[in-house]
Amino acid sequence: MPPANSSAESRRLLTPATIPAALEAQAAGARLLAGGTWLMRSALRDEPLTGAFASLHAIPALSRLDLTPEAAEIGAAVTHARLAEALAGIPELAPLAVAAGASANPGVRRAATLGGNLCATEFPAADLACALLALEADVDLERLSGPGRVYMAQFLARREALLPGALVAGVRIPRRAGRLGAHVRLPLRKAGDYPVAIVSLTAEVADGRLSRPVIAVGSVEPVARRWAELEAALDGVSLDPAAGASAAAGLLSSFSPREGIEAPGWYRAEVLPALVRRALAALEASA
Amino acid sequence: MIRLRVNGEPLALDLDPMTPLVDLLRRDLGLTGAKAVCREGFCGACTVHVDGEPRLACLTPAGLVDGREVVTIEGLGRNAPPSVAPVDDAALPTALQRAMLEEDAVQCGMCFPGMVMALAPVLEAEPSMDREAIRRAMTGNLCRCTGYERILDAAVLALRPQQEAAE
Numbered sequence: 118m119p120p121a122n123s124s125a126e127s128r129r130l131l132t133p134a135t136i137p138a139a140l141e142a143q144a145a146g147a148r149l150l151a152g153g154t155w156l157m158r159s160a161l162r163d164e165p166l167t168g169a170f171a172s173l174h175a176i177p178a179l180s181r182l183d184l185t186p187e188a189a190e191i192g193a194a195v196t197h198a199r200l201a202e203a204l205a206g207i208p209e210l211a212p213l214a215v216a217a218g219a220s221a222n223p224g225v226r227r228a229a230t231l232g233g234n235l236c237a238t239e240f241p242a243a244d245l246a247c248a249l250l251a252l253e254a255d256v257d258l259e260r261l262s263g264p265g266r267v268y269m270a271q272f273l274a275r276r277e278a279l280l281p282g283a284l285v286a287g288v289r290i291p292r293r294a295g296r297l298g299a300h301v302r303l304p305l306r307k308a309g310d311y312p313v314a315i316v317s318l319t320a321e322v323a324d325g326r327l328s329r330p331v332i333a334v335g336s337v338e339p340v341a342r343r344w345a346e347l348e349a350a351l352d353g354v355s356l357d358p359a360a361g362a363s364a365a366a367g368l369l370s371s372f373s374p375r376e377g378i379e380a381p382g383w384y385r386a387e388v389l390p391a392l393v394r395r396a397l398a399a400l401e402a403s404a
Numbered sequence: 405m406i407r408l409r410v411n412g413e414p415l416a417l418d419l420d421p422m423t424p425l426v427d428l429l430r431r432d433l434g435l436t437g438a439k440a441v442c443r444e445g446f447c448g449a450c451t452v453h454v455d456g457e458p459r460l461a462c463l464t465p466a467g468l469v470d471g472r473e474v475v476t477i478e479g480l481g482r483n484a485p486p487s488v489a490p491v492d493d494a495a496l497p498t499a500l501q502r503a504m505l506e507e508d509a510v511q512c513g514m515c516f517p518g519m520v521m522a523l524a525p526v527l528e529a530e531p532s533m534d535r536e537a538i539r540r541a542m543t544g545n546l547c548r549c550t551g552y553e554r555i556l557d558a559a560v561l562a563l564r565p566q567q568e569a570a571e
């Protein structure tokens with residue numbers, strides 16, 4: 118039997134060709150639709166899917182993927198699959214390439230977009246959001262009143278307030294030569310599941326030492342965030358995965374991990390030292 | 405009005421644009437090869453091709469396939485050039501389907517159309533794939549009979565002629 122939502126009457130799908138047209142549609146009550154992989158599961162979350170929708174797929178500006186020596190500028194409608202392919206082999210963007218290529222499964226990755234991953238506010242296990250935190254990306258927002266840019270950390274912390282009346286146009290990731298990165302996730306099965314916990318990390322590595330590490334943790338709390346205590350502990354120390362894991366084990370008390378059907382909260386925090394060890398080992402291997 | 409082609413046939417349908425594509429296919433067109441099993445993108449049993457790419461029909465709103473070409477398991481290979489899918493057996497048009505039969509890979513049949521639809525274009529695009537790469541391509545297709553190894557055997561068998569020719 119089709120779920121209840123497919124019998125809903127008078128749902129409309131608009132296909133604006135420009136960002137202003139999408140914002141107008143949104144202002145008139147339409148919900149933005151990107152890949153649909155979150156929205157189309159609304160019925161399973163007991164959220165009725167009613168009214169009008171504005172698809173973002175026909176807006177060329179949202180599908181841009183520009184790589185310059187200074188930055189990667191990626192439109193919100195770029196899919197996980199396209200990201201993984203386009204960023205493969207670029208060392209400083211590795212966290213995003215791995216996140217995009219390892220999340221979900223191939224069918225979801227062909228549809229789900231970067232913008233959808235950032236804007237599915239109730240989804241705590243977003244791989245791209247976590248990788249973009251570690252990469253210190255900026256988020257470009259568009260509103261009818263004009264464009265704006267916010268730091269990724271700010272966006273994630275305040276997106277419930279930022280998103281009404283706004284559209285995420287894309288992200289800008291600064292490319293810093295010499296910076297390396299890793300993205301490590303723990304699904305319950307080897308692949309195809311939501312990650313129980315995610316560690317995304319970037320740092321400079323010189324003479325075997327880490328400098329200015331940026332460490333993001335996803336899926337442990339409801340929203341991904343940086344692990345400031347561990348960043349401070351690892352800054353300037355030698356790149357030693359086992360020592361990094363010990364440091365992480367001593368700094369777990371700052372987390373308030375979420376309970377979930379696939380894993381209890383304590384487990385999500387307990388696996389973090391192992392993920393930190395794996396992330397540092399990946400960094401070591403790429404140095 | 406949603407205009408699309410399904411298995412080569414042009415159609416114009418007046419329906420709710422947020423209807424999942426799998427319901428359009430099964431309920432409105434009677435094409436029951438794609439299965440609506442989990443309806444949340446985890447099992448892959450509803451996989452069909454949209455413009456040649458495997459897509460999850462449970463998560464695809466019908467309105468997003470407006471103007472596009474949809475192929476279901478019922479139409480797989482039938483409109484492809486013979487070089488890609490030699491049509492020597494009208495009932496089993498692709499090498500992958502023939503290999504599935506040869507390896508006796510089908511168990512209950514629930515996952516199977518989705519497995520074939522997910523694998524066919526991937527194998528075609530990358531005939532040099534090894535067993536591990538094929539396994540990764542199957543990440544989003546669950547077989548509740550746990551018949552994965554035989555399905556893999558069949559996919560490996562389907563690629564063998566091309567891999568031998570390349571050696």
Ligand SMILES: Cc1cc2nc3c(=O)[nH]c(=O)nc-3n(C[C@H](O)[C@H](O)[C@H](O)COP(=O)(O)OP(=O)(O)OC[C@H]3O[C@@H](n4cnc5c(N)ncnc54)[C@H](O)[C@@H]3O)c2cc1C
Binds near residue numbers: 149193219229446
């Ligand atoms: C089986 C399955 C497994 C998954 N596993 C993972 C995983 O392991 N890791 C992971 O990271 N993700 C995973 N995902 C994907 C994730 O759960 C979301 O479904 C996905 O990221 C949403 O992207 P979308 O483009 O489909 O968004 P949609 O469903 O189209 O939209 C999601 C929300 O974002 C809003 N929105 C979309 N684009 C914009 C924009 N540009 N500006 C403002 N608002 C916007 C929409 O209005 C909606 O509220 C999985 C999904 C499925 C189905």
